[in-house]
Amino acid sequence: MILTGPEIVREREAGRLTIEPFDAAQVNPNSYNLTLGPTLVVYTGTVLDTRRPNDFETLEIPEQGIVLEPDRIYLGASVEVIGSDHYVPLMHSRSGSARLGIYSHVTADLIDQGSHGQLTHQLRVVQRVKVYAGVSLAQVDFRRVQGDPMLYRGKYQGSRGPQPSQIHLDTAALRTAA
Amino acid sequence: MILTGPEITRQREAGRITIEPFDEIQVNPNSYNYHLGPTLRVHRGQVLDTRPGDQVLEEFAIPEEGALLLPGRIYLGTTVEEIGSAHYVPSLIGRSSLGRLGIFLQFSADMGNLGAVHRWTLEIEVVQPAVVHAGDRMGQITFTAACGEVRLYDGHFGRIGEATAPNRPELLAAAR
Numbered sequence: 001m002i003l004t005g006p007e008i009v010r011e012r013e014a015g016r017l018t019i020e021p022f023d024a025a026q027v028n029p030n031s032y033n034l035t036l037g038p039t040l041v042v043y044t045g046t047v048l049d050t051r052r053p054n055d056f057e058t059l060e061i062p063e064q065g066i067v068l069e070p071d072r073i074y075l076g077a078s079v080e081v082i083g084s085d086h087y088v089p090l091m092h093s094r095s096g097s098a099r100l101g102i103y104s105h106v107t108a109d110l111i112d113q114g115s116h117g118q119l120t121h122q123l124r125v126v127q128r129v130k131v132y133a134g135v136s137l138a139q140v141d142f143r144r145v146q147g148d149p150m151l152y153r154g155k156y157q158g159s160r161g162p163q164p165s166q167i168h169l170d171t172a173a174l175r176t177a178a
Numbered sequence: 179m180i181l182t183g184p185e186i187t188r189q190r191e192a193g194r195i196t197i198e199p200f201d202e203i204q205v206n207p208n209s210y211n212y213h214l215g216p217t218l219r220v221h222r223g224q225v226l227d228t229r230p231g232d233q234v235l236e237e238f239a240i241p242e243e244g245a246l247l248l249p250g251r252i253y254l255g256t257t258v259e260e261i262g263s264a265h266y267v268p269s270l271i272g273r274s275s276l277g278r279l280g281i282f283l284q285f286s287a288d289m290g291n292l293g294a295v296h297r298w299t300l301e302i303e304v305v306q307p308a309v310v311h312a313g314d315r316m317g318q319i320t321f322t323a324a325c326g327e328v329r330l331y332d333g334h335f336g337r338i339g340e341a342t343a344p345n346r347p348e349l350l351a352a353a354r
Contacts, residue, residue: 001179043279043306046306046307047246047306047307047308047309048279048280048281048304048306048307048308048309049244049308049309050244050276050279050281050308050309050310050311050314051244051309051311051314054279071249071305071306072280072305072306073278073279073280073305073306075278088180088208105277106272106277106282106285107271107272107273107274107276107277107281107282107283107284107285107317108271108272108273108274108276108277108317108318109271110208110209110271110318110320112206112207112208112209113182113207113208114207115207120274120278122274122277122278122280122282124280124282124305143179143180144179144180145179145180145181145182145185145208146179146180146181146182146185146323147181147182147183147184147185147186147188148182148184148185149182149184149207150182150183150184150205150206150207151207152206152207156274163278164278165274165275165276165278165279166275167273167275167276167278167279167314167315170275170314170315
């Protein structure tokens with residue numbers, strides 16, 4: 001079951017989910033709109049690899065906006081800290097940005113129960129398009145769960161700003177275990 | 179309602195969810211991690227066609243040093259694990275660690291059918307050139323409670339345990 005907008009507000013007031021900062025104007029019928037923060041992360045290497053650290057740089061989004069190119073992955077982050085020990089947040093593009101061919105989250109919409117942080121946007125565009133700090137590209141909803149909780153203790157806990165992939169740590173863990 | 183990690187384990191032990199092989203270390207707060215099998219398939223044709231026809235798939239083994247995936251193509255992989263349930267609706271998604279690299283899985287058809295138990299075909303696309311490896315933890319599967327009478331999936335793709343596109347079986351065989 002998906003929480004309605006008013007239920008998101010109620011559960012936030014009861015301390016069972018986190019949205020900070022919070023603005024009632026960003027509440028939708030069954031989701032909450034996220035605001036894009038002031039920086040983007042891009043990778044600097046030509047070939048990425050799931051088993052190596054991938055070099056990256058951080059860009060400030062200028063006042064006049066930044067044009068995103070179709071052949072790159074950009075990481076942004078929500079201004080809002082989102083999380084819940086009781087519900088599962090799911091992140092989606094807003095239809096307004098998807099209609100421009102801006103995908104703010106493509107492959108892993110699920111935020112683990114117990115994970116609290118600014119949500120990294122996996123930004124990908126189909127055509128060149130300009131974005132600005134403070135625009136709202138994505139939204140988050142909250143789902144009820146069945147069963148005993150097991151709260152997130154992973155490597156992205158407490159994220160602030162866009163977080164590049166840490167997947168190469170999987171390999172390190174495999175090596176340690178082996 | 180989405181099952182928590184401990185509930186996925188419990189329902190599997192009760193025989194209501196299949197995940198084989200199963201390793202407790204792959205249980206997440208609300209999902210289970212699946213792994214990429216040893217081969218990938220790509221479409222050989224330049225223009226794909228939504229009607230059945232000569233859509234030949236080319237299969238290749240992922241080499242030791244990994245397979246370089248290029249933008250502009252769709253790659254089909256397979257999960258190592260057999261996964262499914264007649265009681266909870268599976269949804270197969272990528273991991274955020276891969277999404278953050280611009281490696282997207284199951285971006286358009288994440289939802290599975292009740293009753294389909296198999297190795298899942300993975301639809302993989304990359305935004306920038308990227309190397310993936312056999313055995314990579316590629317994504318995660320969630321299970322959501324359903325309501326209503328259950329009519330189990332008996333369609334074509336539910337019985338197939340390797341990377342598959344909508345196609346005539348004889349052509350698939352020819353592509354091997």
